[in-house]
Amino acid sequence: MKTVREKKEAAYEGFARNPLRPVIEKMAARIAEEYHPEEIILYGSQATGGAKPDSDIDLFVVKKTQENFFTRCSAVKRIVRELRGKIEVSPIVFTPEEVLLQLDRGNRFIQQILERGIQLYHDSNFWKGDLNRASKRGDSLFPQDWVRVAERDWQRVEKRLSEGDQEDAGFRLQQALEKYLKVFLLANNWELDKTHAISKLLDEAVKYKLQLKSFTDLCERVENYYLVDRDPATLDAAIPLEQVEQDFKEAHQFRAMLLETLTPKSEATSDAGK
Numbered sequence: 001m002k003t004v005r006e007k008k009e010a011a012y013e014g015f016a017r018n019p020l021r022p023v024i025e026k027m028a029a030r031i032a033e034e035y036h037p038e039e040i041i042l043y044g045s046q047a048t049g050g051a052k053p054d055s056d057i058d059l060f061v062v063k064k065t066q067e068n069f070f071t072r073c074s075a076v077k078r079i080v081r082e083l084r085g086k087i088e089v090s091p092i093v094f095t096p097e098e099v100l101l102q103l104d105r106g107n108r109f110i111q112q113i114l115e116r117g118i119q120l121y122h123d124s125n126f127w128k129g130d131l132n133r134a135s136k137r138g139d140s141l142f143p144q145d146w147v148r149v150a151e152r153d154w155q156r157v158e159k160r161l162s163e164g165d166q167e168d169a170g171f172r173l174q175q176a177l178e179k180y181l182k183v184f185l186l187a188n189n190w191e192l193d194k195t196h197a198i199s200k201l202l203d204e205a206v207k208y209k210l211q212l213k214s215f216t217d218l219c220e221r222v223e224n225y226y227l228v229d230r231d232p233a234t235l236d237a238a239i240p241l242e243q244v245e246q247d248f249k250e251a252h253q254f255r256a257m258l259l260e261t262l263t264p265k266s267e268a269t270s271d272a273g274k
Helices: 004-016 021-035 069-084 096-104 108-116 142-162 166-187 198-206 210-230 241-259
Strands: 039-043 057-062 089-094 118-122
Touching: 004 108, 004 118, 021 039, 021 057, 021 069, 021 118, 039 108, 057 069, 069 089, 089 096, 096 108, 142 166, 142 241, 166 198, 166 210, 166 241, 198 210, 210 241
Parallel strands: 057 089
Antiparallel strands: 039 057, 039 118
């Protein structure tokens, strides 16, 4: 297994070969000039050399500001709009205080960006010693954060089924299972991946708990609900209400098994069998 330093070096080697490097560096220079951030870091496939033609340019920006999160991200997008061409730019803009809070909560996604990302810009007046501390907490709260957002989707499944809206119920079920799988994987020190494919996430989860393999068929069915709700080509695809209800019933056992990994801090574990 590669060390953090080796992964960082590999990322810089990959970025050096990236044909979009001049464009990305020009974007960073424009953001630095017009937005005055403390830090700009490139992460994701564009940083590692694994980008596809349609891969986003993922930028992590640290900025001292009172603006809300959505205003910040929109500002960065607006600045690079004329430079990006047909390539999507996906910025995340955090304040230094927000970064520290996420590190303290054990947010491995932010930790990995800081450890392995490509530094495109750094304000020499900004001391980021605290931001470089990699949280080593054994009781990371980060999986608990994912539980909270997963529970919202889970509750929406129940509501949509009661309303007879099986299409949105199926979509919400896919969203919930994706997040519950990430909860399980993060609790097992998995490195967060941006994938939304629950079959792929299940393959990873089975490495830690073989019994989860019995839910392969469920995950493959539920994965299709994501497409039905998002792809216009599937508008005429009829999803039987009874099928979504049955999948939701089976998903209760799957959810309970995934949440067994967590400590009692999660309220979700106490009612997982409901």
